[in-house]
Every structure is written in C-alpha cells, then in structure tokens.
Amino acid sequence: MTQYFNEMYEGDAVRAPYAGLESWIRSMPAELRQMKQAEAEALFRRIGITFAVYGEGGDPDRLIPFDMFPRVFAQDEWRKLDRGVKQRARALNAFLRDVYGRGEIVRAGRIPARLVYQNEAYEHAVSGFTPPRGIYSHIVGVDLVRTGPDEFFVLEDNCRTPSGVSYMLENREIMMRMFPQLFRENRIAPVDGYAELLRRTLASVAPEKCDRAPTIAILTPGHFNSAYYEHSFLADLMGVELVEAADLFVEGGFVWMRTTEGPKKLDVIYRRIDDAFLDPLCFRPDSMLGVPGLMDVYRSGGVTIASAPGAGVADDKAIYTFVPEMVRFYLDEEPILQNVPTWQCGKADDLKYVLDNLGELVVKEVHGSGGYGMLVGPKSTKDQIEAFRAKIEMDPDNYIAQPTLALSTTPTFVEEGIAPRHVDLRPYCLVGEQVSLVPGGLTRVALTEGSLVVNSSQGGGVKDTWVLAE
Amino acid sequence: MLSRTADNLFWIARYLERAETTARLLEVGARIALIPSAGHGYRSEWESLLHASGTADGFKAKYGDPVQRNIESYMFFDRDNPSSVVSCLERARENARIVRTALTGQVWDALNTAYQELRALERKPRSEIELTELTEWVVRQTAMVRGAMDSTLLRNDGYHFLNLGSALERADNTARLIDVKYFVLLPSVDLVGSELDNYQWQTLLRALSAHRAFHWAYGGEITAAKIADFLILNRQSPRSLIASAEAAMAHLDALGRIYHHSGPAQRRARAIVGDLAETRVSDIFNEGLHEFLTRFIREVGVVSSFVHDGYLSGEARCS
Numbered sequence: 001m002t003q004y005f006n007e008m009y010e011g012d013a014v015r016a017p018y019a020g021l022e023s024w025i026r027s028m029p030a031e032l033r034q035m036k037q038a039e040a041e042a043l044f045r046r047i048g049i050t051f052a053v054y055g056e057g058g059d060p061d062r063l064i065p066f067d068m069f070p071r072v073f074a075q076d077e078w079r080k081l082d083r084g085v086k087q088r089a090r091a092l093n094a095f096l097r098d099v100y101g102r103g104e105i106v107r108a109g110r111i112p113a114r115l116v117y118q119n120e121a122y123e124h125a126v127s128g129f130t131p132p133r134g135i136y137s138h139i140v141g142v143d144l145v146r147t148g149p150d151e152f153f154v155l156e157d158n159c160r161t162p163s164g165v166s167y168m169l170e171n172r173e174i175m176m177r178m179f180p181q182l183f184r185e186n187r188i189a190p191v192d193g194y195a196e197l198l199r200r201t202l203a204s205v206a207p208e209k210c211d212r213a214p215t216i217a218i219l220t221p222g223h224f225n226s227a228y229y230e231h232s233f234l235a236d237l238m239g240v241e242l243v244e245a246a247d248l249f250v251e252g253g254f255v256w257m258r259t260t261e262g263p264k265k266l267d268v269i270y271r272r273i274d275d276a277f278l279d280p281l282c283f284r285p286d287s288m289l290g291v292p293g294l295m296d297v298y299r300s301g302g303v304t305i306a307s308a309p310g311a312g313v314a315d316d317k318a319i320y321t322f323v324p325e326m327v328r329f330y331l332d333e334e335p336i337l338q339n340v341p342t343w344q345c346g347k348a349d350d351l352k353y354v355l356d357n358l359g360e361l362v363v364k365e366v367h368g369s370g371g372y373g374m375l376v377g378p379k380s381t382k383d384q385i386e387a388f389r390a391k392i393e394m395d396p397d398n399y400i401a402q403p404t405l406a407l408s409t410t411p412t413f414v415e416e417g418i419a420p421r422h423v424d425l426r427p428y429c430l431v432g433e434q435v436s437l438v439p440g441g442l443t444r445v446a447l448t449e450g451s452l453v454v455n456s457s458q459g460g461g462v463k464d465t466w467v468l469a470e
Numbered sequence: 471m472l473s474r475t476a477d478n479l480f481w482i483a484r485y486l487e488r489a490e491t492t493a494r495l496l497e498v499g500a501r502i503a504l505i506p507s508a509g510h511g512y513r514s515e516w517e518s519l520l521h522a523s524g525t526a527d528g529f530k531a532k533y534g535d536p537v538q539r540n541i542e543s544y545m546f547f548d549r550d551n552p553s554s555v556v557s558c559l560e561r562a563r564e565n566a567r568i569v570r571t572a573l574t575g576q577v578w579d580a581l582n583t584a585y586q587e588l589r590a591l592e593r594k595p596r597s598e599i600e601l602t603e604l605t606e607w608v609v610r611q612t613a614m615v616r617g618a619m620d621s622t623l624l625r626n627d628g629y630h631f632l633n634l635g636s637a638l639e640r641a642d643n644t645a646r647l648i649d650v651k652y653f654v655l656l657p658s659v660d661l662v663g664s665e666l667d668n669y670q671w672q673t674l675l676r677a678l679s680a681h682r683a684f685h686w687a688y689g690g691e692i693t694a695a696k697i698a699d700f701l702i703l704n705r706q707s708p709r710s711l712i713a714s715a716e717a718a719m720a721h722l723d724a725l726g727r728i729y730h731h732s733g734p735a736q737r738r739a740r741a742i743v744g745d746l747a748e749t750r751v752s753d754i755f756n757e758g759l760h761e762f763l764t765r766f767i768r769e770v771g772v773v774s775s776f777v778h779d780g781y782l783s784g785e786a787r788c789s
Binding site: 222228247261 | 471473474475476492564567568570571586594631723725729731782784785786
C-alpha cells in the first residue's frame with residue numbers, strides 16, 4: 001500500500017509547523033466545531049462569495065466547502081517554494097518573450113517548433129510585438145503537490161488568468177474572524193498585501209504612451225461568469241473599475257471607458273476573459289463580444305493587456321514538459337521545483353508504455369481542465385480502464401500520462417472527526433517591475449476519503465494556507 | 471464613474487422603492503377590502519390595485535378574475551410580474567451584486583440578507599403567512615437598506631445616482647398610489663365626499679405610514695382636500711410629490727456641481743418643482759385628480775429619460 005506523507009504527523013509525533021495547532025484541536029469538541037463550521041458557511045454566504053474555480057463551471061451560487069483546519073508551512077519550507085515559483089515565472093516569461101520574438105529556444109533545438117508555432121494557444125497576431133517590460137504573464141499560478149518533506153512537484157502552470165486568489169484572501173479573513181486567538185498564538189505571515197502588490201504590478205507595466213499615473217481596470221465577461229465575485233472583489237481591493245467589453249471603446253489610438261462624465265482613457269487592462277473574446281476584429285469576426293479595435297491599440301502601445309494575448313502558449317500541457325529546459329536555457333539555473341514525469345501519448349514509445357501501465361498512471365486530456373476527462377488508474381475499475389484505453393487509442397495526441405503521485409495529506413475536519421485528506425497548492429506569483437509572491441496560496445483539499453482529485457467540481461474544498469513567520 | 475455602474479445604482483434604488491410601493495399597495499387593497507362594498511357594481515377594489523400598479527393585463531392573462539389570494543401571489547411572489555416584490559428585490563440584489571465595488575459591505579449585507587430571507591419566505595407554505603406579515607417585512611427590509619446607504623455610503627456621484635433613483639421612483643409611485651382612489655371611485659362620482667370616500671383616503675394615509683403624521687400636520691377633520699394637500703403639496707410629508715420632486719432636483723443639482731455641468735434633466739426637474747410650488751389643492755381638483763396625476767407621472771418620466779441620456783447610456787461626451 002502507498003505511504004502518503006502526512007504534513008502534520010510523523011508517526012505519533014507532531015511536525016514542527018503544526019505544533020501550534022495541537023491545543024487548538026483539543027479545545028474543539030465536535031459540537032463547537034459544527035457550530036463554527038456553520039458560522040463559517042453563513043459568513044461565506046453573507047459575503048456572497050460563491051464561486052467556481054476557473055474552467056470548472058457549475059452553479060454560480062454554489063459554495064465551495066471550506067475546511068477550517070489550516071494547512072501550514074514552515075518558513076524554510078516556504079523559502080524553497082518561493083524561490084522555485086519565482087524562478088518558474090521568470091522562465092515562462094522569458095520563453096514567451098522568445099517565442100514571440102526570435103525563437104532562440106526553437107532554433108537551439110530545445111523545443112520542437114511544431115509544439116510552439118502550431119499550438120492553438122500561439123497568437124500569430126502578436127508575433128513580433130513585445131509588451132511593456134517584456135512581460136507576458138503578470139499573474140502566474142503554479143499548481144503544486146507535495147509527496148514528502150522536501151519533495152514538491154509542479155502539476156501545471158497557469159499563465160493566463162489563474163483564479164482562486166479571492167479564496168486565499170477570504171479564507172484568511174474568515175479564519176481571523178472566527179479564531180483570533182490562533183493568530184495571536186502563532187506567527188502567521190499576512191497575505192492581505194496581495195491586492196496592493198497586484199495594483200503595483202499592473203501599474204508598473206503601463207504602456208509607453210501613458211504619461212501620468214495609469215488608469216487600471218479589470219475586464220470581466222460579466223456577472224453571469226462563475227468567477228464574477230473574484231473579479232469584483234479584486235477591483236474593489238485595488239480601487240479600480242470593473243468593466244465589461246461594452247463599457248469600452250476605441251478612438252484615436254486609445255481605449256476609453258464610458259463614464260457619467262464622458263470618455264475616460266484606460267491604460268492597463270487586467271483581463272479575465274479569454275484571448276478569443278478580446279477583439280472581434282482580430283480574433284473572432286463572428287463574435288459580438290469584445291472591444292473592436294482593442295488589439296490595434298495594444299500593438300501600437302496605447303494600452304497594456306495583462307496577461308498578454310498569446311500567453312497561453314506557455315501553460316499548455318504539451319509545453320509543460322519543457323519548462324525545466326526553459327529554466328536552464330534562459331536563466332542558466334537548475335530548476336528548483338521538479339516537473340512530474342510525463343509521457344506524451346502522441347509518441348509511439350510513450351504510448352506503448354502508457355497502455356501497458358494504465359492501472360498505475362494518471363491520464364489527462366492535453367487541453368482538459370477541472371478534473372474532467374481524466375483517468376486515475378489505481379482508483380479505477382477494470383471496465384473504466386478499458387473504456388479509457390479505447391479513447392486513448394482513438395486519439396493518442398490528445399492525451400498525456402503521469403505516474404500517480406502520492407499526494408501529501410493534511411488533517412481535515414470530516415464527519416467522524418479529524419482525518420487526513422489529500423491536498424494541493426496554488427500560489428500566485430506576480431510579475432511586473434519586480435517578481436513577488438505573497439506567503440500563502442490556495443490549498444485545495446479532496447474531501448472524499450482516498451480521493452486524489454481536489455477540483456471543486458469533484459468534491460474538493462479549500463483551506464486557509466499559513467506560512468509561519470520567522 | 472462608469473455609466474453602467476451609475477445605471478445599476480440608479481436602478482437598485484428604483485427597484486427597492488418599487489418593491490415597497492407594491493407592498494404598500496397590497497396593504498391598501500387588504501384594508502379597503504375589509505369594508506363592505508358600496509354596491510357600485512362589479513368593480514372590485516382589488517382590481518383597482520392592479521390598474522394602479524399597471525399590472526392588470528398581465529394578471530388577467532395569467533389568472534382571469536381578480537381573487538384576493540391570486541392577487542397577493544401575483545403582486546408578491548410572481549416572477550412573471552415585473553413589479554412583484556420578489557421580482558423587484560431580486561433585481562435590486564442582482565444589480566447590487568454587479569456593482570458590489572460601488573457599495574459598502576453594510577449596504578450589500580442588508581440587500582443580500584433581504585434576498586436570503588425572501589428565498590426562505592418563498593419556501594414557506596402560503597397558508598402560514600399573513601399578508602400584513604409580508605408587507606411589514608418589505609417595509610422593514612427596505613428601511614434597513616436605506617439606512618445602510620444613508621449611514622455608510624461615500625457622498626460621491628454614486629450616492630446621488632442611488633438617491634436620484636429613489637426620488638424619481640417615489641414621485642412616480644406615490645402618484646400611482648393616490649391614483650388608486652381614482653380607479654376605486656370611478657363609477658360613482660356622487661360618492662365623493664361620502665363616509666366611504668373619506669375612509670378610503672384614510673386607508674391611503676395608513677398605507678403610506680402617514681396616518682399619525684397627517685394628524686400632527688393638520689389636526690381636526692379629515693377631508694379629501696387636506697389629504698391631497700398632504701400627499702401632494704406638503705413638503706413635510708416625506709413621500710409627497712413635492713418632497714420627492716425636490717429630492718430629485720437636489721440630487722440632480724449635486725451631480726451638476728460634481729461634474730461642473732448641468733443639462734436638461736436639471737432644468738426639467740426644477741420646472742416640476744416650480745410648478746408644484748405654485749399649485750393649490752383646488753387647482754388639482756379643478757383639473758381632475760387623475761388628469762393631474764397622469765401629467766405628473768409623465769413629467770417624471772421625461773426627467774428619467776434625460777437622466778438616462780445624459781449619464782447612464784454611456785453616450786455622454788460632456789467632459
């Protein structure tokens with residue numbers, strides 16, 4: 001049987017980062033816990049934080065279960081993650097700068113040209129254009145899992161519009177409100193500087209033509225979007241406008257907002273919509289959505305779009321395999337965080353290995369997300385495995401496979417009391433004039449016993465994530 | 471401020487005010503229905519309510535004859551009726567969700583709590599809820615939201631758009647509430663000035679929570695002329711037409727000062743207030759109450775459309 005790393009207990013001994021939580025657990029009989037849990041839920045509902053993590057869809061008024069048991073990192077554990085995530089964010093941006101420019105990494109034969117230039121996410125419309133400071137992905141969400149005291153793996157990178165950061169902030173708010181004594185007794189690094197860091201990051205990439213303090217706005221698809229709460233939450237914390245495409249128009253080489261006092265010029269757009277819906281003149285002539293002419297303004301340096309159109313080519317599952325290579329190629333460093341070994345079913349040798357070992361592997365669709373359309377070999381029945389085998393054989397290019405990782409567990413409140421449940425982590429790295437990372441992130445937890453799938457659409461919940469200060 | 475944000479704020483306030491009016495209308499109906507009919511044919515008091523709220527056709531299409539129970543459902547819970555309490559509160563809350571960034575936590579909290587309670591009310595069997603319970607609940611909730619707005623919002627343009635929406639909707643709605651009288655008494659002009667007539671006027675006062683206030687302001691005998699004066703021309707009466715029109719004018723003027731620019735909306739609002747200030751009750755009865763109210767409602771509509779064109783449509787170029 002697989003041994004899973006428990007982040008709190010080593011046998012009967014409590015690992016150092018969790019020492020401060022022991023007495024807290026003892027002071028929480030079942031009744032009090034249930035009361036607190038109900039209180040937390042009521043708080044979430046009242047704030048109106050109903051939200052689905054990007055790409056997972058579902059009922060917009062649904063709450064993601066919140067587990068009150070915090071997940072804790074010691075300062076030295078975090079320092080490594082901090083360095084590793086920032087390193088990755090720098091490499092991914094260097095890669096984007098390169099492939100929309102001279103394409104050195106392709107010429108050097110380190111990444112196949114086909115994977116880059118024929119990638120669906122590669123935007124030929126911005127080829128040859130370098131955005132301010134050469135930054136393409138301003139918010140990089142790096143999904144991490146842990147398998148041992150010092151073993152962390154990157155599952156995937158999110159270079160477009162990683163979501164969930166409002167959960168990181170709200171989970172902390174609610175924990176501080178419900179258990180203030182915990183925060184007095186433990187030295188927990190604050191995360192509430194995130195919004196200000198984000199604002200500064202966006203301001204630092206204002207376009208060249210902007211000659212005053214830049215006007216920033218968040219561009220949302222609208223209030224029917226499942227992440228609308230997050231968009232409005234961030235706009236509020238940063239003190240910037242939350243706009244929809246219909247609020248914007250292009251005139252005289254600039255982008256303008258429609259306001260009660262007439263047009264107001266916009267300099268930096270933090271967009272939470274996909275490339276395809278930015279500008280119907282450029283991407284989707286059939287679409288009524290978007291701001292006609294926006295891309296012309298962008299390419300002439302009249303507005304900055306964050307993340308840059310085309311940034312998605314860096315977080316593609318096929319490109320993922322090459323990120324360690326990027327770190328070496330651009331930064332001349334060794335990768336601090338490891339990739340999960342990945343087999344490309346499109347390659348004959350890899351395909352053979354995958355089909356021979358389906359029972360032990362996790363197989364995912366190249367463009368899939370949200371935990372849909374994947375096979376977790378060890379957790380599947382024979383029939384499920386055979387059905388999946390047929391799907392892979394039909395279209396091998398569409399699948400990648402990875403070993404089933406022994407995801408770490410943290411104690412979690414469940415029906416019967418406290419039990420270990422598997423977790424992952426998404427920190428949010430900001431890239432502007434500086435590269436910064438708030439000490440924390442979104443911890444997702446698979447609430448079903450034994451489950452390794454943390455996606456909220458598959459019964460996942462969230463936890464507050466602590467980094468202990470020195 | 472974004473035009474769309476201003477538009478949302480403006481409508482949050484209008485929907486809230488409308489929800490409250492619908493509740494007050496129901497209250498009027500329930501009270502009028504408690505006294506014996508004056509024997510003036512088929513025309514039911516309940517039907518007059520539907521006419522006053524402009525929902526008679528929608529109701530007829532769905533339910534046919536005006537039965538009290540159905541009218542209550544239609545005006546309170548029915549999502550097919552755009553003026554029902556549920557429709558209005560739901561849209562007010564949805565508008566607020568869209569412009570969360572322009573509201574304080576307290577305002578959102580008050581609106582969202584009202585919405586959550588409403589959903590709980592909807593799940594209760596109708597037979598367990600008294601109508602007065604419902605109407606009082608609405609008046610209480612809208613008062614809480616208004617209180618949160620008043621005590622926590624920044625006095626910027628958004629605040630004035632909210633209050634402008636309130637004032638215009640209230641002006642329109644009070645006029646419609648008074649107009650119920652016209653529909654109730656239409657068939658028999660000779661009833662004017664009768665016991666029944668006065669009873670109905672008093673009911674109107676009660677529905678506007680102005681029964682006591684009226685006595686403080688006027689004292690003595692209750693007459694149609696005094697009540698009309700109180701509800702239309704008396705500045706002390708917070709829901710009167712003149713008080714609402716003056717509030718609209720004040721918030722429009724505040725916007726004009728903030729934006730350093732006044733337009734047709736300001737001018738038209740000032741004209742309405744000026745006109746009311748010159749009017750006497752006798753003028754109103756000479757013109758005909760219904761005719762006077764219809765003209766007033768139309769004027770308020772003109773101001774609303776100027777507000778839309780000048781601020782909310784996003785076409786403004788006046789900076």
